[in-house]
Amino acid sequence: DIQLTQSPSFVSASVGDSVTVTCRASQGISNHLAWYQKKPGQAPKLLIYAASTLQSGVPSRFSGSGSGTEFTLTISSLQPEDFATYYCQQLNGYPLTFGGGTKVEIK
């Protein structure tokens, strides 16, 4: 099974800051990676797919990059509504797996 390791697991940041989250895969997964935002009491929201393609309707301050085993999600200029937990997911093969999550909290 492909393991995904996200770092950091927690980040404290202020409105306007830039935040970068890293997701490392235990084996190469090409660009078959997605990023999600999860807020308490809400369903996950797809932000980025194919490692770097922004989902329709997602603000351009979100960006993704990477291929193979290392991927990043960057949120430039954090907004109040961006404080949430972020997950990566590999879609290269079954079983599909999620990273452990990165919680972005207000400093």
Added chain:
Amino acid sequence: EVQLVESGGGLVKPGGSLRLSCEASGFAFSSYTMDWVRQAPGKGLEWVSSIGGSGTSMFYADSVKGRFSISRDNAKSSLYLQMNSLRAEDTAVYYCARDLPFSGTDYWGQGTLVSVSS
């Protein structure tokens, strides 16, 4: 408008069974792989199971293999998850989601809570 509405969650004793349903609308249901994903209290997201559009290909997480069974009825645009031999660690909010091959899940239901406790 794409909508996914889960139902069937509730409180069940360890060893018991429950069947979750997900009613889909607003898209060509039979053309899409569908997933179940869960989140236990205070934990991260966990993929549970996927089923291909025709209903002939099913995949499961090791944690539920042999206990859970995914199925679909394309005529009713409905997805199901039969959960048997439930354990305390199966307690979670279960989400139904539409899968795009290699591209993630773009639509999610609101989730249904399953609690396994004596």
